[in-house]
Amino acid sequence: MKYSARIAKIEESKTIAVSTKANELTAAGEDVVSFGAGEPDFPTPDFIKKAAVEAMDKGYTGYTSASGLPELKEAAVNKFALDYSYKYSTEEVIVGNGGKQILFNGLSAILEVGDEVLIPKPYWVSYPELVKLAGGTPIFIATKSENKFKLRAKELEKSLNENSKAIIINSPSNPDGHFYSPSELKELLDLAVKNDLFIISDEIYDKLLYDGREFKSMIELFPELKDRLLIVNGMSKSYSMTGWRVGFGFASKEWISSMAKIQSHTTSNVNTIAQYASAKALANDDLENIIKDRREVYQKRRDLTAELLTEIESLEAIKPAGAFYFFIDISKLVGKKIKGKKIEGSLSFCDLLLKKNKVAVVPGIAFGMDNFIRISYALGEERIREGIKRIANFIKEIEN
Numbered sequence: 047m048k049y050s051a052r053i054a055k056i057e058e059s060k061t062i063a064v065s066t067k068a069n070e071l072t073a074a075g076e077d078v079v080s081f082g083a084g085e086p087d088f089p090t091p092d093f094i095k096k097a098a099v100e101a102m103d104k105g106y107t108g109y110t111s112a113s114g115l116p117e118l119k120e121a122a123v124n125k126f127a128l129d130y131s132y133k134y135s136t137e138e139v140i141v142g143n144g145g146k147q148i149l150f151n152g153l154s155a156i157l158e159v160g161d162e163v164l165i166p167k168p169y170w171v172s173y174p175e176l177v178k179l180a181g182g183t184p185i186f187i188a189t190k191s192e193n194k195f196k197l198r199a200k201e202l203e204k205s206l207n208e209n210s211k212a213i214i215i216n217s218p219s220n221p222d223g224h225f226y227s228p229s230e231l232k233e234l235l236d237l238a239v240k241n242d243l244f245i246i247s248d249e250i251y252d253k254l255l256y257d258g259r260e261f262k263s264m265i266e267l268f269p270e271l272k273d274r275l276l277i278v279n280g281m282s283k284s285y286s287m288t289g290w291r292v293g294f295g296f297a298s299k300e301w302i303s304s305m306a307k308i309q310s311h312t313t314s315n316v317n318t319i320a321q322y323a324s325a326k327a328l329a330n331d332d333l334e335n336i337i338k339d340r341r342e343v344y345q346k347r348r349d350l351t352a353e354l355l356t357e358i359e360s361l362e363a364i365k366p367a368g369a370f371y372f373f374i375d376i377s378k379l380v381g382k383k384i385k386g387k388k389i390e391g392s393l394s395f396c397d398l399l400l401k402k403n404k405v406a407v408v409p410g411i412a413f414g415m416d417n418f419i420r421i422s423y424a425l426g427e428e429r430i431r432e433g434i435k436r437i438a439n440f441i442k443e444i445e446n
Contacts, residue, residue: 056175060412064396068406079433080406081421084220084371086286091336094287097326101319108318112310113302114141115321121328122294126279129252130263140295140302141316142309145250145280146172148295152276153180153212155304156244161211166197168373168413170220170248182211186414194224194364195373199233206237212244215264218251221413221420222373223366225255228267235268246276253284253337255368256345265296273298281324283369284337290320344370347423347430354434360441370424373410377417383445391416402443403436 064082071078101107113119119136127133142148153163153176162185163177174184187205189195202213215234217226226234238245247264255261265277280293295305315321327333351372352365362375380389384402389395392409396419399405410418423430 052178056178059171059175061171061408064400064406064408067400071400071404076404078400078404078406079425079429079436081423081425081433082406082408083424084283084422085288085424086283086340086370087424087426088286088340090286090290091327091333093330093332094285094323094327098319098323101322106318106322110315110318110321112314113306114139114316115318115325118292118321118325118328121325123296125328126263126296130266132263132266132269134296135299137299138296138302140305140309141321142280142293142295142305143313143316144282144291145248145278145293146176147309147313148276148278148280148293148305149173149246149248150176150180151305151308152246152278152295152297152301153177153182154308155301157182157211160209162207162209164202164205164210164213164243165414166195166201166215168195168219168221168410168415168418169214170216171412173214173216174414183209185210191364191375194367195219195222196224196226196230197234199237202234202237206241210241210243212246213238214246214248216248218255218261218366218368220251220369221371221408221410221418222364223369223371224364225259225261225367228262231264231267235264235271239271239274242274244274244276245271246278248278250279250283251369252279254341254344254370256341256348257367259367261368276301281327285327285333286340287320287324287327290317290324292316292320292324344423347425347427350427351421351423351430351434354431358434358438358441360444361437370422372421372423373413373415374419374421375417376410376419379441379444380417384440384443389444392419395419399437399440403440405433405436405440407437 068078068080119139122139123134157180159181161182163182164185165173166187166189177184189197252261277296281287360378363372392411396409408420
């Protein structure tokens with residue numbers, strides 16, 4: 047019996063693997079500081095949870111349309127228009143099982159075997175695997191730290207050929223928190239249009255920008271791109287609803303229709319109760335105040351993390367503009383040993399750090415850059431201090 051060779055080439059999510067290891071150690075009684083998961087530590091707001099209970103009490107437990115509950119689609123386009131001054135129709139939005147399904151469906155709807163999808167490095171761990179699952183080929187584009195890992199038009203141009211079909215842009219980004227200005231985006235998008243590319247804009251961290259920066263959706267800045275643009279967003283990060291699995295895709299009617307066709311045969315609709323609760327959430331005026339308060343907490347944690355990291359000479363990191371991650375350069379430590387064990391790269395660094403000092407971080411190889419690690423500051427200040435102190439102690443033991 048032979049299993050699929052295509053699926054055998056798909057890698058497990060290393061971010062999930064790190065969280066699993068950390069959880070196993072914690073369950074065994076170990077005091078682990080986990081910087082691994084890209085998940086808010088705040089609870090889902092109470093009024094959203096109450097809306098879910100209300101939905102169950104009222105018996106809203108049947109199927110909905112594969113593309114989403116009408117009330118939620120209406121709430122999603124209204125909230126999007128309120129935030130970004132662009133009004134999609136309800137035929138131009140789909141509700142998926144988190145941003146991952148939106149990305150998979152969106153890619154599957156446009157790719158043929160041999161089509162290439164351009165992905166700047168560092169990239170979110172699932173982008174290349176989703177491209178492969180959808181039948182395409184991921185093409186990685188190196189970026190520079192002096193540009194804060196933001197892709198430049200010259201770098202994009204070198205990777206273009208007749209097989210180029212789409213580009214994925216994530217801003218604010220995971221894993222390093224960079225954020226493109228409108229002028230930086232225009233440079234890239236002019237080139238994308240010239241080469242007839244589809245554009246996938248992952249905007250899942252749109253509410254998590256710091257230092258007074260203002261987020262504008264790509265469709266708001268460049269409405270002329272509508273026919274080739276898919277906006278990806280969802281309830282997970284901004285609203286502390288990771289486990290509810292509610293994502294949104296905004297695109298042309300044709301693109302959404304193809305995505306809905308795929309979803310109708312794979313998962314059907316998203317959990318009905320989660321959809322009702324999400325509809326109530328998006329229509330609630332209290333939501334923005336909750337997000338604002340939490341964003342202020344994240345900014346304080348970011349600033350604290352930056353301050354603590356600067357005290358560790360062997361590490362280098364760019365202060366993120368958004369999201370809740372630091373992408374940390376460990377290249378000065380690669381090749382060195384700790385108690386006889388050699389640090390070969392980010393995987394061995396992370397394994398040794400977890401085993402010896404009980405700190406979970408994500409290896410940079412998961413994001414296409416092996417001399418880095420990613421830490422999330424979506425945890426309390428006390429744990430941030432403790433975790434970085436342990437990292438500092440670990441580095442002190444590394445042999446020169």
